[in-house]
Amino acid sequence: MASVPILDMSLLHLRASNARKTVVDEIGRACKTLGCFQVINHGIGECVTKDALEVARQFFNLSEDEKMALASEDIMRPVRFGANSKEGTTQKRLFLKHYANPLSEWIQLWPAAPCGYREKMGKYAVEARSIALQLMDAIMESLGLGDTCLKDKFDKGMQVMAVNSYPQNMSSAPAVGFAPHSDFGIITLLLQSCQGLQILDRGQTWKAAPCAAGALHVHIGDYMEVLSNGRYKSLIHRAILRSEQKRFSIASIHGFPMDDSVGVPEELVDEHNSKKYRDSNFRDFMNYLSSVGDSSKKRFIDQLKLQEG
Ligand SMILES: O=C(O)CCC(=O)C(=O)O
Numbered sequence: 001m002a003s004v005p006i007l008d009m010s011l012l013h014l015r016a017s018n019a020r021k022t023v024v025d026e027i028g029r030a031c032k033t034l035g036c037f038q039v040i041n042h043g044i045g046e047c048v049t050k051d052a053l054e055v056a057r058q059f060f061n062l063s064e065d066e067k068m069a070l071a072s073e074d075i076m077r078p079v080r081f082g083a084n085s086k087e088g089t090t091q092k093r094l095f096l097k098h099y100a101n102p103l104s105e106w107i108q109l110w111p112a113a114p115c116g117y118r119e120k121m122g123k124y125a126v127e128a129r130s131i132a133l134q135l136m137d138a139i140m141e142s143l144g145l146g147d148t149c150l151k152d153k154f155d156k157g158m159q160v161m162a163v164n165s166y167p168q169n170m171s172s173a174p175a176v177g178f179a180p181h182s183d184f185g186i187i188t189l190l191l192q193s194c195q196g197l198q199i200l201d202r203g204q205t206w207k208a209a210p211c212a213a214g215a216l217h218v219h220i221g222d223y224m225e226v227l228s229n230g231r232y233k234s235l236i237h238r239a240i241l242r243s244e245q246k247r248f249s250i251a252s253i254h255g256f257p258m259d260d261s262v263g264v265p266e267e268l269v270d271e272h273n274s275k276k277y278r279d280s281n282f283r284d285f286m287n288y289l290s291s292v293g294d295s296s297k298k299r300f301i302d303q304l305k306l307q308e309g
């Protein structure tokens with residue numbers, strides 16, 4: 001099992017004391033040494049997370065035809081349903097992806113069934129976004145960029161919800177349900193119905209991530225690697241199938257506004273630290289994705305790296 005720091009988010013609100021600084025430093029250390037951490041006391045109620053996982057389960061329980069009628073397979077569409085059979089794994093992960101911010105703009109495109117999907121997933125999406133904003137602020141603060149104009153970009157930033165369903169592993173051999181990858185966004189909040197997430201630690205060893213009740217898993221995406229000029233590397237992770245049961249997870253991925261370019265902040269570039277990544281935006285990522293397909297072993301971040309020297 002990976003030793004993932006569990007941080008108390010309520011301490012972030014104590015601006016007047018040293019408590020906030022202590023947590024910000026701990027977050028910075030976790031981002032640097034591991035690329036992920038987990039948070040407790042984040043303020044999202046237990047019934048909100050339970051309801052979101054429950055409507056996810058109900059969505060995947062619909063017939064194939066019903067699911068296909070509620071979402072498109074087209075990679076460029078805002079509500080997308082698909083399977084990972086192309087990812088080189090033997091058993092299928094099903095996924096539903098949709099945008100979530102601003103919610104009022106997207107929610108009417110979300111699946112109209114099962115009953116309560118929009119309301120319950122929407123409630124979780126809004127709360128997850130609020131946590132993500134607080135965490136992105138804290139992470140920028142840990143880089144010494146607390147007062148930059150990035151706040152506005154975070155506020156108007158995009159949010160993609162990836163709702164995943166993994167079958168029970170029926171074979172006696174371990175099986176990967178989601179091939180190794182890093183997420184393209186700035187940070188990802190991951191809610192899991194049970195254990196199954198594995199992270200590649202800095203010793204290049206796969207370790208199971210804990211799944212404690214009430215804790216949310218947070219990891220660094222490719223765009224945070226760019227925003228930190230490589231100080232915080234995006235986390236490579238995968239999901240394995242459980243032999244005991246089906247598994248569901250909801251990844252809430254947070255980025256800049258869709259058309260805004262993400263680049264290395266000038267504060268992080270000097271004569272000792274060259275700019276390590278080129279500017280890009282979400283559309284560049286989508287174009288990259290449609291050019292390589294889901295099966296790519298390459299990571300988007302590798303396309304952004306500038307040559308040293
Ligand atoms: O199901 C999981 O634990 C991982 C999901 C994931 O990595 C993703 O949706 O990007």
Ligand SMILES: [Fe+2]
Binds near residue numbers: 181182183237251
């Ligand atoms: Fe992921």
